[in-house]
Amino acid sequence: MSDAMDDRRKGLEEEYFHRKNKEAVEKMREKMRIAAAAKAAGSSSLECPRCDGGLKVNTFEGIEVDVCDKCGGLWLDAGELEQLTKKDSGGWFSGLWNSFNDN
Ligand SMILES: [Zn+2]
Numbered sequence: 001m002s003d004a005m006d007d008r009r010k011g012l013e014e015e016y017f018h019r020k021n022k023e024a025v026e027k028m029r030e031k032m033r034i035a036a037a038a039k040a041a042g043s044s045s046l047e048c049p050r051c052d053g054g055l056k057v058n059t060f061e062g063i064e065v066d067v068c069d070k071c072g073g074l075w076l077d078a079g080e081l082e083q084l085t086k087k088d089s090g091g092w093f094s095g096l097w098n099s100f101n102d103n
Helices: 003-040 080-087 091-101
Strands: 055-060 065-066
Touching: 065 080, 080 091
Parallel strands: none
Antiparallel strands: 055 065
């Protein structure tokens, strides 16, 4: 195996991983675009992280929560738990939030 062949192979590998990375990023962007569009339309097409069910957006006291239509799992976006704790001062959620943030 000559060095030129090695370099060529290395180049191909790098090209391969570069392409794979690009594909992954594009897939992620597409997923986020679909999720944002679905959220704007009042329905979420997000898949449940736990099962293959779909997440439906429920609004409770002005806070959107994603509830799985299959396993019933409830998911919060970043900041939503914090919003909940503000509405729940002294309650269970604010206790949970404080326990995360005390450390
Ligand atoms: Zn689920």
